[in-house]
Each structure stands twice: as structure tokens, then as C-alpha cells.
Amino acid sequence: MRKKSWGLLALAAGLLLGGFLPRADAETTEPAGTPPAVEEPEVVSEAATLIDSETGTVLYAKNADEQLYPASITKIVTGIIALENTKPDEIVTVSKEARNEDGTRIYLEEGEQLPMGKLLYGMLMNSGNDAATAVAEHIDGSKEKFAERMNQFVQDKIGTTSTHFVNPSGLPDPAQVTTAADMAKIASYAMKNETFRKIVSTKTMPWDGQVWKSELVNHNRMLWDYEGANGVKNGYTTEAGNTLVTSAVRDGMELIVVVLQAPGNQQAYDDTRKLLDYGFAAFAKQTVISAGQTFEVQDGAEPVQWQADQALTAVVRKDETPEATVRPDGQVTLRTKFGDQPIGRLTAKVEQKTAKDVHASSVGSQLDSTSDSGGSTMQKVVWYVWLFQLLLFALWFRLKLKRRRRY
Template identity: 55%
Template sequence: MAISTQARIPNKAGWLRLAFAAALVLLIGMQTSASAVVMAAPATSETVGDQTSATEAEVVQKPEVAAESAVLIDGRTGTVLYSKNATEQMYPASITKIVTAIVALETADVSDTVTVSKDARWEEGTRVYLEEGEQMSMWQLLLGMMVNSGNDASTAIADHIDGSKEKFAERMNAFVREHAGAMNSQFRNPHGLPDPDHYTTAEDMAKIARYAMQNEQFRELVGTKKVNWTGETWQTTLVNHNKLLGTYEGATGIKNGYTTAAGQTLVASAKRGDMEIIGVVLKSPSSDQLYKDMRGLLDYGFAAFEQKRLFDENEVYHMEGMPNVDYVAEKPIWTVVPKGEEPELLVDTTGSVRVLTSQGMTEAGHFLVSHHDNEVKMLAAATAAAAETPAAVEEDGSNPGRAWTLAGACLLGVLAGATMVYRMRKRNGTSVG
């Protein structure tokens, strides 16, 4: 098959494209695929938060956490900012109610009328003193559960939705796996009272909290400092057990807990500017130490890190040497980096966006990959032509096509290596902002 040479290749990028095309033809028929990764120049991106020099960032020390397990993440991206035994299985105590609340909000209606069951009436531990047969709205019970940590309210909610705590626990487990990607937790009840098979991890609770905080009703619940409570036998003002609310700058929630087996536990969130971070502390030896640990984590997060917007919604990104492929950001792509650092941006041909900083490599997002029609047609034609061409077999039974395939693979390897050195154009020739 003759290849036209009428048009002269004007630059190195053109030669690179031609060589890639040749390698593609050589490799057609192989059932393997390769994804090229291209490193872009450090992004000149929009930064959220105070600008701090690299020298200043270096002096921010990681906190000393006394609790057995802890994690700190960025609420927008999920990036881990601090971790200590974050995947160890631990007892959660009443932070279990975070799961109960978000499941209830996304399963039932807050205006539902709930009739308190006998089971709920006699629930152990912290209560809001519900009476059997008493009727309350789902929203009021959610407030009783999240503000005052009422175990009886938790059971009443579970019974209303699924008829029993056991059935509701099955729903909880399925929910956190599907919606939050929390794969290392198992819940046996809606309130967190001790059960040897009821456990979670700091990492999972951070994922669950991050998901839940995207629900505005959940945010309202966990941010409520005080609420008037009017029940059949108890009228009072409930005060949120989370001591950070009203005492820590920017605190937005979420929930604390305690049992002898679990120790002191806390999931907390705080927001300053557009940056919200979420911390989890499990099995702290005392309440004072619990809040000291959490304040230290949150302080560290705000002092040491900043958010950067890499791409705007619907922004089109082009790789050098791939003019027929558009990479489109379906939504804004953000990352979190140590203050004073410019991230190294890496994009592969599948559209995956990663950033490299002194903290390592993290996932930032994914582009929608759009191939131009002419490229798709050319690729389909080349594939069809290769499929119809029989392979030549020499007399000794060997297949010379194997040598060509090997040569093509080597060529593609060399070109992929060259591409790693090649810098991509940013935003069609403009800086990222």
C-alpha cells in the first residue's frame, strides 16, 4: 500500500504523529493496549486561600495525634492530607449516626410521621426520652439523633424505614459501599452501641462524611448548635455534643461518640473561604485529647494546604501530537497541594488527570475524551485492512509478522518515552486558570 508524500511534515510534532501512525499499523491485531502519559508544565491555576511561599510551607509541622487512628481529607476532592492507621478497623460508637442520618435523608421524607416503637422506647444509652406510640416527624427525630445523640431516636428511624434495626443495618452497609466507596466497614445497628461485628475505619468514615456533606439537609442537621425539643415527656433545649461548633473558626459539623470499647470518637468539618476539610479521630483516650487532636488536624490542614482549580467546566484540553482528540472537563477539576507548590500535571490518553507534588501523586479528575470523526474513520479503515491481510508464513513455519510486531512495539515504546519528555500545550496555548 503506497503512502502519499506530497505534503511535507513541517515540524517535530508532525514527525511524531507520523511515527505513531506507523507504529499503530504495525501493532494492529495485537490484543493489548497502551496508554501514553504526558507530563505538562506546572499549572498556573486559580488558588483558593492565602498565598504562602515554599519556605513558609516547609515549617508547618504535622500534628502529633494521640488517638489510635486518624485521617484528614479535603472535602472537595477527597485528597488525603494526613493519615495515621487510617485503614485499621475500629469501633465507631455514635459516629455511626452519620450513616443513619444520610440513609434516612435519602430514603425517607423528612415530613414523614414516625410512630415510636416499643424497641425504640427501651433503647439503651443516651436518649431523648421517647414514649412508645409517640408520634414525631422524621426531621425532629433526626435532630434528636444528631444534636443530642439519641439512641432511641436512631432506633425509631430504623424501625420506620425497614421495620427493624437489623434490616436497616443491611441497608446502611449497602448504602456506604455504593455511594461512598466505604468498603471496610460493617454496621450492625443504627446508633453505634457495642457489637463486636460493628466496625469502621477512619478512612471509610471520612469518605462517608464527605458524601453526606454534599446533602444540604445533612449539613443543616450537623451544623445545628441548639434546638428546642418538645416531646410527650421531655421538653428542653438540646445542645449539640460536638464541642467544636461555636468554638473553632469555620466549624460546620459533624458528630462525636463514646463507648468504653470505642473510646472517644469524632468526625469534624470546618470551612474557611472555599476550602472545607474533614477530620476523623478514633479511639482517643479522653475528651480533652480528642478535641486537641482534632483542632491540631484542622489547623494543620488550613495552614499547610491550598486548593487549585486546574480546569474550568467545559474547558477543552489538547495534547501535543494528538490534534484530532479533545479532552473536555465536564465539571471543574480541582486539586489540593502544599502551600507554595506548583503541581506537575500528568494526563494520559484515557483522560485521567493526576498531579504530582512533594506529597506524592494524587488523582485530580477525568476528562471526557472526544475523537474527531476523521480519526475514527481512519482507525477503523486501518483495522479492517489489517484484518483482511493474511499473515505470511515462511517454510519453517515461522511468522515474519512477529518480527514486525516486535519492531512496532519497540518503536511505540521509544515514542512513548519521547512523549514523556515532550511538554503539552496548556489550554490551547493559554495558562490554566
């Protein structure tokens, strides 16, 4: 009887520990293999940056805040302003000043009339300075007045800090300056306009002007030479050197590269290709905050709670765990080597809850995904240990009763 009781005890313990307690392979997963680190490329351009187009997160920067001459990438601003303030079928009449503009042209004639939409193709694909002047004069009467609009637009609507324009085309002027960081913001903003995206991704287009009948060929070679390239604009003057803004899409990520003052045309393309290759190899889009997650943050003496209506994603290094912070105003920032960068905002404020119902304000996606399961697992273990002790006591008590009956 004693052997039978102890056998029953061992069987019960085995069932309890083996069948009821959480299995190690179900609750604990081996960490995924860390991908090999991808080194940042060496670029020869004076300034360069790489960003995620959706959030503006900086992934690479070299002298990104240095003021340099933009050359024809200026026309990105002229184009997006025109798209937001005119209609494609508006008729533009070419002035004498536009007709005689310096630099690259699409050979407009004085008095020639074209729809705004067609003019923008000539400006953004073929980099026509005459087209840029015609656009500016149509909107504001003069290049100078239009330049004032450009400056207000990029500062107030896009948030640039070190860019100043004096003409709509990018012709040399000591006061016409920008930075790689500002131009990346400008390009990201412009690429959110579907018509702009269509124009800058067009490779060729027939051109039937009053005196020039030809085919427009987009000057941006990346459209032909790089998989996923879909824009944006190149430029060159002796003073500016080669400038290039490029957008490319792969694996659901759209990246933007800006290079300024490259020593040559080929170097500008080589630097851009290196940075895009680096971006797609080293970074991936990850979910930083899941839909429905709730956060409590301290706003002075009072806690404020926010809930994510939808998942919030960001482009982060594949070999790193993203670390995000929710601010009292609902802004979510991602910690990177370039500092804390905003990646989005939570929109739903929720009623005050107890501390057990909310997450901490500073979170990493890996911690968020495991914190609940870790807490519940510990709670289960405590209950199972308590039940196991209760079972042992019951078996011991039964064994003791049988011994008394025996004697």
C-alpha cells in the first residue's frame, strides 16, 4: 500500500508538472539569429542623407545641415507649389523673360501658351529653366515674388530651417542655399502628392511645343539604373557641383537619398546607389506600437493616457530592437543614433485607468510583445505550485489515515 501511494504521488506530480505547468518550448522561444551588421558606406559628396520617406526618420547623415547650393533640385519646390495652387488645365502664357531664361531650356517661345500640367513635365523631367520661370510668373507675377512664396512654404508647411530661395529654377545665386536634411524633408513632402510622383517617375514623354518638337527624357538616370527608383530630380551648376535627390521603393519601404556637391555626375549616382543599397540591406519596417496598446505618461502632476487606434510602424535597423517613447501630447519618438526622432502620433485619449491596465511610457517593441505573457506566466507558476502543495498534503493525509487503519 505504501508503494502504491508513493507511486500515485509520483504520477500526480508528473501529470501536474508535465501537463499543467507551461511547457518551456511553448513559453520560451530561442532568440532569432541577429543579422550581420551592415556598415555605413563611404560617400564622396560633400553632404548626404538617407531617410525613411513615410516618417522622415534619418538613417544616415553626412554634413546634412551644411548649407550648399541646390542647383535644379530647387524645381522640386516649384513643382509642388504649382500642383497645390493651380489646376493642370490652366493655360500659362510664356513671357519674354521666361523665353530668354539662362541654362537648360525646353525652348518655349514668347507668347506660347501651354497647360500648366504639360509645363510641369517639361520642368521636372527635362529641367527647363524657362518652364520654371513661366510657372512662377503665372502664379505670382514675378520670380522674386514667387521666391518669397517658396521660402514661406518650405518653412511653414514643411519645417525647413536652413533653406532660402531667390529664384524658382536653381540658377546660381549666393543667397540660394539649402541642406541635405532640408531637401530630404521637401522631397518626402512632395512625393506624397500623387501627380508629383507620376511626373518625376516618368522616363520619357513626347513633346510637341511651338518650336521644339522632340521627346522629353528624364534627366534622372536612377529611374533606369536602380531597381525600385521612382524619382526625384537631379541638378548641376559649376557653383553647386552635382546634386541629386532620389526616391526608391522595395519591400514596402520608400527611402529618399539626397547628395549635395558631388565632385562629378558619376560620383553623385554612385553615392546615391551606395546609400540606397545600405538602407535596404540594413533597415526594415517594424511595428513599434500595436493597435490597441494603451500608454500612461506623466504630464506634470497628472497622468495622461493614450491608446493607439492603429499600429505604428517605423524603419529601424534589422539588428536592433526599436525603443519608442510616448510623450504627454501623444507624440511617439524613436531613439536612434541621430537622437529621438518623431515617427507618429497617438490620436485617441482614453479615460483614466488603474496602473495595472496600462503600459509604461517608454517601451521597446520586444518588451511590449513579451511583458504581458511574462507576467501571466509567473502568475500561473505560483498557482500551479500552490495546487501541487495542496495535492501533496491530500496524498500525505490519505496515506496517514490508511496507516492508522492498518494498525
